[in-house]
Amino acid sequence: MRLRRADLFDPTGERFGIPTFPWRMAPDGYATRRQLRAAGLRPGGQQVAAQCLRPRRRRGPLVAYLYHIDQAKPVRPMTPARWTALAKANAARRVCPGCGRDAGYVIPASLGTCVPCAYPQGEAHGIAA
Missing domain, CATH: 2.20.20 (Anthopleurin-A)
Known part of the structure; x- marks a missing residue:
């Protein structure tokens, strides 16, 4: 149509x-x-x-x-409890499930782990070890 x-x-x-x-x-x-x-x-x-x-x-x-x-x-205002919950949720997105370390960035959903765990030999973007 x-x-x-x-x-x-x-x-x-x-x-x-x-x-x-x-x-x-x-x-x-x-x-x-x-x-x-x-x-x-x-x-x-x-x-x-x-x-x-x-x-x-x-x-x-x-x-x-x-x-x-x-x-x-x-809009409902953010309460201290909601700010705390949001901070915990964002922190959880930075922890690598493979090594358990804080990656310093949000773990990409496409990788599922931090870059060093996803590419242990430095193979990311043509980098050779």
Whole structure:
């Protein structure tokens, strides 16, 4: 189905089920999650109120879900316990499961271990031992 910009304007939601607008043409009062976060807000449990669509050639349209700004709630503040939990989680991402040392960087998921454990002979990126 080839969508044109005019096909994407459906403010009543008859065609797509929810109000739909062309990309970058959402009316005032709606915002995406990122826009809410930049304003210090969160959706706060509300359902998606509308969407913006942008036609793409191969894989279907790009979708941006929109929420009512007036129903959004303030972002919950970070408590000392949440900061501690976040620090522990980030520290755990730096510990190599192979040797148990702090690698000094986040262990790449593609390797699963630190670089010295993944390439014990110095074979990484053409380095010969």
